[in-house]
Amino acid sequence: MGRNVTEFIQNLRYEEIPDDVLAVMRRSLLDTVGVAAIGSTTRIGGIVKEFVRMQMPAGEGTPASRLLFSGLTVSPMGAAMAGAFTIDSVDAHDGYSKVKGHAGSGVFPAVIAVVDDLRRQGQEISGRDLLVALTIAYEVGYRSGLCMHGTVPDYHTSGAWTAVGAAAAVAHLLKLNTEEIQHALGIAEYHGPRSQMMRCIDHPTMLRDGVGWGSPTGVSAAYMAQQGFTGAPAITAEGDDAEPYWNDLGERWEVNNTHYKAYPVCRWAHPAIDAVHDLMREHNISSSEIERARIKTFHYATRLAGHAPKTMDELTYALAYPFAIMAVHGEIGPLQLQESILSDPEVQRISLATELVDDEHYTRISTDKRWADVTLYLNDGREVQSDARTPRGDPDNPLSDKEISEKFHLLADDVIGITRAEEIEQCIAKVSSDDFDIDHLLTLITASAD
Template sequence: MALTVSKFIQTLRYQDIPENVLAVMRRSLLDTIGVAAIGTTTKISGIVKEFARTQMPAGVDSAASRLLFSGLTISPVGAAMAGAFTIDSIDAHDGYSKVKGHAGSGIFPAVIAVIDDLTRQGKEVNSQDLFVALTIGYEVGYRSGLCMHGTVPDYHTSGAWTAVGAAAAAAYLLKLDEEQIRHAIGIAEYHGPRSQMMRCIDHPTMLRDGVGWGAPSGVSAAYMAQLGFTGAPAITAEGEDAKPYWDDLGERWEVNNTHYKAYPVCRWAHPAIDAVHDLMINNRLVSDDIERARIKTFHYATRLAGHAPKTMDELTYALAYPFAIMAVHGEIGPKQLQESILQDKEVQRISLATELVDDEHYTAISIDKRWADVTLYLKDGRELQSDARTPRGDPDNPLTDKEISDKFHLLADDIIGVKRANKIEQLIEEVNFDLTQLLILITDKC
């Protein structure tokens, strides 16, 4: 018999989590910390850190948490918010295609904020508690998101359902009872940001994927429920419409559908980026060989467009421009995350010469995966076409552990130093580790 959501949250123990699920959580933890480190260099992170410092400070004798990689102590709600915006400012974090979004960018900073508050109070929290909380946050968040996308017409951002996952994780850490847990996820769902994703795709700004308000909505919901605040039943977790999405809770794990990004841009662009990378390598091409290009892909991806982005936010939600970056530079990493890339003449040329084709077949099948193919039209008259592609990093085409490690170091080493990055990775690889030490490593100033 399937568990209720409240009972699942209240009773899950580290020993109950299958080893393959724990392996996903360890990969996600390392991956997300790397994204958080480089995220501290963005304008978004700087603005939100100052906002949280001035508007969400920790009061005297009140809850307090350290903000990721800053050395600042603020309220747990503020730490969750600023942390989520920081991670979301670099679109390189984990996700799940069928749920159309990302868990780690909201769940991780929410969990760390609550854990740091508890440890400052002298409460005992260990590394196993961290992994249980993360697992609960991802699993409940994913299922809430699947229900949301399956029962409402609007395409909501990840913040809408990571709010529920964050509340679930925080409720576990705060040791709420079943009734309090039910209220916590109800409050989080009601107050969570039901922001429309395609508005940010059509008009890219610092709003991003909604997790900047999803994470603090979840954290505040758990603290409020602890004090006796009540919430309406969460419609993405209770009732007949929700039942199919929760029937096998505790028996089958949605966490195993987590994917990882090879590039720090919207995943909808990744199959085309992978395709042009391979065409360039396999045919020993340089960008000057290309006269023009065509990308056939699913509808949402063509909405990314972005032939001539003027800001890094526009670049993040673009297709043609990151495609052109790969064609010209052969990589999309920290070097290409500098604003100077927006003035790269050769990238501009390739981008403006790239046609986007909205393909009905790819749209129909881009549910669990994201599909595209690429044709390069060369100056010598040749036409080179790729096979239909889905992104690397999906569960059936995963990044290796070494690739996850290499990505972490690529993003983190220059920001926090190689020695510190190595220590973070070594701790996470241990079965049980000193959580206090990890907290110091990920909250001390870069």
């Protein structure tokens, strides 16, 4: 029998966390910081930074936290909100396919915001403490999300359940008692943004995955519970319906199902992007040889139409266009995240010539994984087809530590400089050691990117 969720949140210790789980947390820490760095350059990041500066400032003698890669100081809620929107503005952060969403983009900025304030107040926090808080946030968030998807008909954004994970981690950091933790979870779940994910898929805008409101909701829930505010029981963490999702808590770790993205677009597009990348190389094909293409995939992925996106938000939730970017450029990185890519004539041609096929079999099996296959129809009459495949970066086909490092530098180096990026990587590598300097890491990831 697993641990009670409130006892798990209150008493989890570093020594109880398996090494493989800690390894995931270290990878996610580096990966998420890299996404935050490039996210600080986006229009979404800029708008929300200015919003929280004006609407959520830190008052004299009140909790205060620095924004990621900004240098500004606001309230912890404001820092969590801006950080979540910033990370989510570049769809390159970690996730978990079965829970249909992403933990790091919502829980990491919440944890960092509160840790920054607690260190300002003089509370001792080690790197091991940071890893414990992140582990709690991911594990509680994932299980809350699995329960939500398993018991509620609507497909809700990650913000709905990362709010609960963030509240759990902040409750641990604030050393709340059992009753306060229960209220914190209940407040976060009740106030969490149960926004419908497919609305953002069908109408891509800056709303994204709901974590921009889920993260500050989790932070505020813990602070409110600390002050005596009460909340209804969190039905995704307690009760008979939730029990199957929590009965092995602390014995089996959902954290180990975390995947990492090779490309900064919706993961539903990744199997097709991987497929065209490999086909082009295996058959030595140039994009000029492609007359048309067909992507056969699961239903939700076909909703990522995006044959002619007009904004970067539409590109993020597209399938045909990023597929075409890979066919033409052979990569999807920072250079392809510029708005000029939206008017690339060869990418536009391939995208408009790409057919999306809603396949019943792939829809049925795309639960723990995401499936697709690709056929390229060439000008000389040849047809080349990929095998059915799932994305790179899944736990059974992981990105290596070297690839995670390369991705971090690809996203961060041009924004904050190679020297600072290397210093962040070296600092995170020591997060479990006695000589880890949390204040130094906080300074590195909150100082302005300029």
